Amino acid sequence: MTEITAPTTLSTLWDEVRLQERPPLPLVRHAQVVAWLQRLQQTAPDLFRVEEVGRSVEERAIHHVEVGQGPRHVLFWSQMHGDEPTATTALFELFEYLRRYRQEARVEQVLAALTLHVVPLLNPDGAERFQRFNAQGIDINRDALMLQTPEGRTLKALRDRLQPSLGFNLHNQDWRTAVGRTGKPASISLLAPAFDEARSDNPGRLLCKKVCAVIRDALDPLVPGQLGRYSDAFEPRAFGDNMGLWGTPSVLIETGPWPGRQTEAPLLRLNFVALVSALEALSNGRAELASLERYDSIPLNDSKGLLHVIVKGAHVFGEAGEAFVADIGVAASPVVRAREGILRARVVGMIAELGDLRVFGAIETVDAQGLTAVPLPPGDVKEGDIVPLPARRECEVGVGQLAKLMLLRPEEPPGAWRVERILRVDYASS
Numbered sequence: 020m021t022e023i024t025a026p027t028t029l030s031t032l033w034d035e036v037r038l039q040e041r042p043p044l045p046l047v048r049h050a051q052v053v054a055w056l057q058r059l060q061q062t063a064p065d066l067f068r069v070e071e072v073g074r075s076v077e078e079r080a081i082h083h084v085e086v087g088q089g090p091r092h093v094l095f096w097s098q099m100h101g102d103e104p105t106a107t108t109a110l111f112e113l114f115e116y117l118r119r120y121r122q123e124a125r126v127e128q129v130l131a132a133l134t135l136h137v138v139p140l141l142n143p144d145g146a147e148r149f150q151r152f153n154a155q156g157i158d159i160n161r162d163a164l165m166l167q168t169p170e171g172r173t174l175k176a177l178r179d180r181l182q183p184s185l186g187f188n189l190h191n192q193d194w195r196t197a198v199g200r201t202g203k204p205a206s207i208s209l210l211a212p213a214f215d216e217a218r219s220d221n222p223g224r225l226l227c228k229k230v231c232a233v234i235r236d237a238l239d240p241l242v243p244g245q246l247g248r249y250s251d252a253f254e255p256r257a258f259g260d261n262m263g264l265w266g267t268p269s270v271l272i273e274t275g276p277w278p279g280r281q282t283e284a285p286l287l288r289l290n291f292v293a294l295v296s297a298l299e300a301l302s303n304g305r306a307e308l309a310s311l312e313r314y315d316s317i318p319l320n321d322s323k324g325l326l327h328v329i330v331k332g333a334h335v336f337g338e339a340g341e342a343f344v345a346d347i348g349v350a351a352s353p354v355v356r357a358r359e360g361i362l363r364a365r366v367v368g369m370i371a372e373l374g375d376l377r378v379f380g381a382i383e384t385v386d387a388q389g390l391t392a393v394p395l396p397p398g399d400v401k402e403g404d405i406v407p408l409p410a411r412r413e414c415e416v417g418v419g420q421l422a423k424l425m426l427l428r429p430e431e432p433p434g435a436w437r438v439e440r441i442l443r444v445d446y447a448s449s
């Protein structure tokens with residue numbers, strides 16, 4: 020039986036196949052996907068078969084890419100939420116890997132054992148707006164039963180036509196998601212979704228659990244402690260859950276937060292390693308031999324357990340009353356803004372928690388003992404400046420404010436304050 024390629028080897032291979040001309044991660048839109056599809060057809064028309072399988076509400080084409088000749092059919096769908104684009108790029112990097120290394124034994128085996136069917140962008144209208152919902156305002160992933168969205172109908176019709184034995188449902192998750200109570204970011208979360216309220220197991224769901232175990236074993240050496248398990252509560256309206264009922268059990272992969280400002284490359288690398296490892300295991304039979312315990316022991320997610328920054332023990336002024344000592348918790352998320360007619364991606368922080376935050380984890384912790392936190396005023400203020408304390412109403416810090424703060428230390432003479440640190444969570448996404 021062929022061995023699975025080592026995670027470190029796949030991690031290195033990603034550097035060779037990564038897309039160089041990709042947009043900032045939250046901006047994977049329809050025109051970019053169409054351009055990537057055209058390149059597939061130009062560079063390897065004998066390998067990739069591309070067809071239009073449907074249209075969105077606003078008449079954007081929804082595409083299906085087929086690659087491989089194997090008897091086991093596997094369906095992938097990405098970006099059914101328009102603001103969850105990481106896996107869309109990762110899928111095209113997977114395509115580049117299959118194209119570039121098609122003559123090597125490990126890729127030949129995948130292409131001979133499997134036929135892959137990929138919908139890289141299911142919700143192009145949502146992607147255009149960088150929003151979760153489609154142009155009707157419906158969450159496609161809650162439309163598996165009613166099928167009121169053309170995008171949902173397209174996915175259901177493709178599944179019914181192909182009858183794939185396995186699916187991969189690819190998403191992004193909230194940047195506040197932590198791995199259990201560890202305080203570490205859940206950079207990747209996995210799930211073998213339930214197909215009934217009792218969360219029963221059948222051969223298909225057991226296989227999905229084993230595929231998740233394969234992915235865990237591949238990613239653990241690269242990001243120890245940063246893999247979580249998504250809740251398996253049955254959601255009767257969701258596609259992943261209903262795919263299992265229809266005969267296509269699925270693996271859910273959720274891409275989450277990454278420590279530091281450079282988030283795109285590490286998360287794409289993890290997606291690539293996860294997908295290639297899973298496909299190799301499915302093609303060589305090792306998926307069926309994987310340990311169920313390795314799935315069951317993945318820590319459950321804590322959906323609100325992580326903050327981007329915690330400012331510990333600052334003196335804070337609220338809307339009323341005297342200053343008090345509190346921790347300030349900043350949550351960050353990607354946003355898209357229009358500037359001079361051009362959409363730009365940014366990471367923006369908001370104050371999400373205030374008070375005793377000892378139960379939360381954080382990507383960065385700032386010790387503010389003895390310092391007073393106040394909103395950053397307009398103008399040219401920099402660290403080291405001596406400033407007066409702002410007027411009382413301009414000192415208020417509260418949940419919902421932008422994370423633009425300065426930390427002040429009292430100086431002599433009384434009334435003078437030194438700007439010890441400026442904290443501003445607002446930077447270009449990369």
